[in-house]
Amino acid sequence: EVKLVESGGGLVQPGGSLRLSCEGSDFKFSTYDMNWVRQAPGKGLEWVSYITNSAGSTTYAESVKGRFTVSRDNAKNSVYLHMNSLRADDTAVYYCARNVRAWNYCMDVWGQGSTVIVSS
Amino acid sequence: EIVLTQSPDTLSLSPGERATLSCRADQRVSSRYLSWYQHKPGRAPRLLIYDASIRVTGIPDRFSGSATGTDFTLTISRLEPEDFAVYYCQHYDSLRFAFGGGTKVEIK
Numbered sequence: 115e116v117k118l119v120e121s122g123g124g125l126v127q128p129g130g131s132l133r134l135s136c137e138g139s140d141f142k143f144s145t146y147d148m149n150w151v152r153q154a155p156g157k158g159l160e161w162v163s164y165i166t167n168s169a170g171s172t173t174y175a176e177s178v179k180g181r182f183t184v185s186r187d188n189a190k191n192s193v194y195l196h197m198n199s200l201r202a203d204d205t206a207v208y209y210c211a212r213n214v215r216a217w218n219y220c221m222d223v224w225g226q227g228s229t230v231i232v233s234s
Numbered sequence: 235e236i237v238l239t240q241s242p243d244t245l246s247l248s249p250g251e252r253a254t255l256s257c258r259a260d261q262r263v264s265s266r267y268l269s270w271y272q273h274k275p276g277r278a279p280r281l282l283i284y285d286a287s288i289r290v291t292g293i294p295d296r297f298s299g300s301a302t303g304t305d306f307t308l309t310i311s312r313l314e315p316e317d318f319a320v321y322y323c324q325h326y327d328s329l330r331f332a333f334g335g336g337t338k339v340e341i342k
Contacts, residue, residue, distance in 0.1 A: 149331065151279075159271075159279065159322050161331040173329045176235075209278065217284045219326035220269035224278035 116141045116223050118210050123228035126200055134195040134228055136210030141223075144168075144188035147213035149221055150195045152206035160206075164213070165193060178204075200232045236263055238323050238334035246342040253310040255337045257323030265301035267326040270308045273336075274319045282321075283308065313339070 122134040136148070150162040163184040164173045172184050181200075186193040193210055208228050211221035237260040247253055257268070265286035273279040282293050286301040296311040310317055318341050323334040 151333075158320075158336040159273070159324075159333040161324075161333060164329055164331065166329075171329060211279075214284075217288075218266045218269075219331070220281055220284040220324070221271075221279075222281045222290070224280075226278050 115139075116212075118212065118223055118225035120208065120210055120225040120228035123208065123230045125231045125233065127234050128201060128232055130200050130232070131196070131198045132200065132230060134197070134208055134210075134230070136193045136195075136225055138191045138193075138212070141212075143191040147215060147219075148184075148186065148193040149211045149213055150184060150193075151209045151211055151221070151224075152204075153209070153227075154203070154206040157206075162208070163195060197230070200230075202232050204230060205232045206230060235330070236261060236325055236327055236332050238325055238332055240321075240323060240334035240337045242337060243335070244338045244340060246340050247313055248342045249313050249315055251313050253308075253313055253317070253339055255308040255310075255321055255339070257306040257308070257334050259304040259306075259325065262304055263325055263327065265306070268299075268301065268306050269324045269326075270297075270299055271322045271324060272317075272319045273322060279322070310339070315341075 117139045120136045147166045165184045183196040210225045212223040241256045268286040270283040271279045283299040287299040300307045320336045320338045
């Protein structure tokens with residue numbers, strides 16, 4: 115079964131750092147671009163970051179640019195989101211999602227999400 | 235940056251009724267890069283439609299999408315109990331992505 119599993123969420127103080135991981139299984143991870151998408155409590159989905167299959171290109175939402183960094187290790191079938199200078203409004207469920215270029219960049223497989231709470 | 239506005243915020247309907255959800259872009263966009271997702275609480279979002287109107291394999295044919303200029307529509311022809319959820323449109327442009335604010339389809 116094609117699957118994505120996020121991990122690494124938790125409670126962190128404002129200004130702190132956290133690294134989320136997302137591991138893919140049962141598909142050729144190295145051939146897919148990946149996204150991070152978040153949902154704050156009571157809010158809608160917000161795109162956070164994108165990385166191409168080779169990590170040659172990365173992009174970020176303005177709300178996280180300069181604070182978050184996306185990376186990947188294709189040997190480990192994993193993508194990461196390094197989050198620094200965390201703020202209360204970064205509190206959210208963070209999803210990783212597989213991107214399908216052939217389907218014009220939609221996101222066809224999603225993980226169950228990892229919860230990040232930024233609070234003192 | 236493209237902004238997608240979904241309407242209405244909430245749609246209160248009964249099972250068996252037709253649901254019409256709207257997504258409007260604030261500038262001209264390619265319908266090729268417009269997708270629709272269903273999201274239920276505590277679950278992963280689910281891709282329903284891409285290229286504005288192509289249904290993903292396994293998605294029931296009561297779900298359909300259409301596009302006219304900057305206006306996109308998701309239609310659920312006859313609501314089933316499992317269709318009550320939040321629906322999002324999403325657009326891609328130049329390695330960047332945007333989601334609409336979502337429409338909640340609730341049981342009346």
